[in-house]
Every structure is written in structure tokens, then in C-alpha cells.
Amino acid sequence: MNDLPTPDYYSYPWFALEAVRKTALGGVIVAWSDGQQLECHPLWLRENAPGPDGIDPRSKENDLDVTDLDMSTTIGAASIDAGALVVEFIPENRGASFHPGWLRHVADGLHHPFALLPEPKPWNATDLREPPTHDGLSILENDDALAAWLHDLLEIGLTRLTCLPLQTETVELVGSRIGALRDSNFGPTWHVSVDFDPNSTANTNSRLPAHSDLPTREVPPGFQLLHCLKNDVGGGQSTMTDGLAVINYLQDHEPDVFQRLITLKWTFFNRDSNHDHRWTAPIIDTGDGRIPWTFRAFHPVRGFPAMDHNEIDDAYNSMRRLGQLANSDDFQIRYDLTPGDLIAFDNRRVLHGRESFDSQEGTRELRGTYLDADEVYSRMRVLRRALNPGEQSLGFGHSKEGEDA
Ligand code: OGA
Ligand code: ZN
Secondary structure, three states, rough: OOOOOOOOOOOOOOOOEEEEEEOOOOOOOEOOOOOOOEOOHHHHHHHHEEEEOOOOOOOOEEEOHHHOOOOOOOOEEEEEEEEEEEEEOOOOEEEEEHHHHHHHHOOOOOOOOOOOOOOOOOOOOOOOOOOOEEEEEHHHHOOHHHHHHHHHHHHHOEEEEOOOOOOHHHHHHHHHOOOEEEEOEEEOEEOOOOOOOOOOOOHOOOOOOEEOOOOOOOOOOOOOEEEEEEEOOEEEEEEEEEEEHHHHHHHHOOOHHHHHHHHHHEEEEEEEOOEEEEEEOOOEEEEOOOOOOOEOHHHHEEEEEEHHHHHHHHHHHHHHHHHHHHOOOOEEEOOOOOOEEEEEEOOEEEEEEEEOOEEOOOOOEEEEEEEEEHHHHHHHHHHHHHHHOHHHHHOOOOOOOOOOO
């Protein structure tokens, strides 16, 4: 029994069931001895039955097309055998057994996208003085170190790696420890330095106030890595602001400003001779209401108001207020970038920036890349699974609410 297949790559502890009873909908409610319960709909359980026209053991995916699903399916006999759920689907007369640890992870809400990820902890300039710092070579070589780094990155939204090799490829090596790099019109990795003919304000010596990159895209990159290769200029200090902390402040103290920032829309526009990227969205994009929210804040690529004329004054005033807060000593931290450092941050949550610098005096050269948030989330879950097998069924995570399936 203990080796019952599950539709995934996890190995669940044997969380033996105590009882099962049938429901009026033709499904079952299973129960554990600690009182936890899970209601299982018959069609959902049928799709997840191991074997042909259910979970294919090769792919561990459901191979039953919904148009082939018998909509009259209900559960006939249901029992517990050595702690597992055993049912018979009628009218097929097909038997199936379900791993109780797998059912338990659904009951505990651990199948939700954010359940196995650290919860974001908002910070301001009093809570956090410097980016949480990790040794760069360790994360390249060791999965425990990689997991500890990604944990901080997801919780704080900002981290620093130190003592990395001063090579152009380093940022790609670090990013590839997480997953696929996200390409853009700037290439899979890109330079930040003073260009003779820049196609971005980033490649000048100008100050960059608190901002997020690529707000011109439908989904701006989730994470950004910036590796410092050279820095002997005067000025050019780095800045970081936690947008979550600013959101919390605005919601509590200036709800009108907050409301304008999440509703009034702008069209962002990233242009060069070969590209024309545009997207229309508010400055703080709450999307469909799930985290993470996305800041779209970068004046060089904010093109056109997409609102009524009589709202434009309000829109500018609310953006100005956001700028004041995001660049204030209350919310913004400031630190020096040393060659060999790599700063990683959540590009949609944490607003980054830099002071202007004197480019006559020396050289400042960074190499950057982006990753979609999905890559970081996936790597964190897989590392957690590999480093703590069975942990996912022990009841940690965001959601411990029981839930129907
Ligand atoms: C950028 C950027 C920061 C820096 O390239 O988008 O914000 O420190 N660079 O130069
Ligand atoms: Zn930037």
C-alpha cells in the first residue's frame, strides 16, 4: 500500500485516514484522527485515479479528456484500507486507491501556489539597513546555500551575494542556478554602463529614482540580478525601497492617493529603432487581486495618460507622492556596490535606483539579467522538497485551512 502512486514527484508520509463517508453529491468526505477532513468531488477524484484514463504513470499527468469523462460518475463503495482511501467508481465499476498523504496535503491547502513559499515581510529603512547578504560562491556550489538565499529573496524581496568572480558570465551562472533567464530587447544578459549612444536612461550617468524595470510589458520581469564588475566612480550609490511597505503606509494614511495609484492608468512605451513595446496599466497594478502586486514606476518609459483629462492632475499628484515616499529616508536604503557583489531583487515589489555619478573619474560597469517569478518559485519549492522530504505534509505554509476538492 505504502507505494501508492501520486500525481506528482513528492514522497508523502503515510498520513493514515481514520474514516470515510459518502456525500449527497456522490463524492466522499475523508477524515483523519486529528479532526482534519477533506471533501472530494467524484469527478475530481475520478480524474486523479491512478492508471489508464486517469493518472498516466509515465507523465504523472491526467490523461482523461474531459469530453470522455462520464458526467454521471459517482462513488459506489468507499472504505479505508491500511489508512488509504479505496473507492469504486460507478457506473464504470472501476476501483482506485488514493495515497492518504497526498489527500492530506490538499486538505492542508499545501497545493496552493504560495503555500510552500516564504511569506513576504515588508520592511522600511528602520527595519533593514543593508540587503541580507550571502556568500556568492556557496550558492553556486551548494543547494542548502541556494535555498537560504532564495528564502531571503522571497521574504525580503532583496538580497546581496558577495565575492563572485569578476567575469561577464557570472550573472548568467547565478541566474541559471535558479532557472531559465528571461530574454528581452536588451538580450538575455545586458550591460549597465555609460554608453556613447544609450538606448536607455540606465546607460547614462544620471540618477535613477526608485523604479521598476520593463513596466512596458504585460508581465514585467519578476526578479532582477545585477552583478557589479567594476566601480571606481564617485557617486552611484545603490538604493532600494520595499514597495509593499509603501503600499501599507498609503493604505493606512493616504487612501485617496493609494486609490488613484491602483486605478488611474498610463500607457508605458519602450522604444528603440527595432522595438516598440507598450502596455497600459496603473502605477500599482493589483492584477486580479492575488499577490504579487506589480509596481509600474519608471518615468523614462511612461508615455501617455490613459484616463479622462479631468483625472490627469490627480494622477500626477499621486505619482509625485509615491515618488516622495519611495525616495525618502523613511523607506529607502542606500549602500555601495562593490565589484563582485550581485544584487538580486523582486522587480515588481522592490523599487531600485542609483545616485548619479561622475563618469569622467572612473568606470562603473554592471551586468544584469531577469527571471520570471515562476522560475524562482519553482526552484524554491523543488529545493524545499529535496532538502526536507516529507516536509510538505507536516502542516507548514501559508494556508492550513481545509478545503474542498
Ligand atoms: C537599470 C538600473 C541600476 C544601477 O539598469 O535598470 O536600475 O545601479 N541600474 O545602475
Ligand atoms: Zn532599473
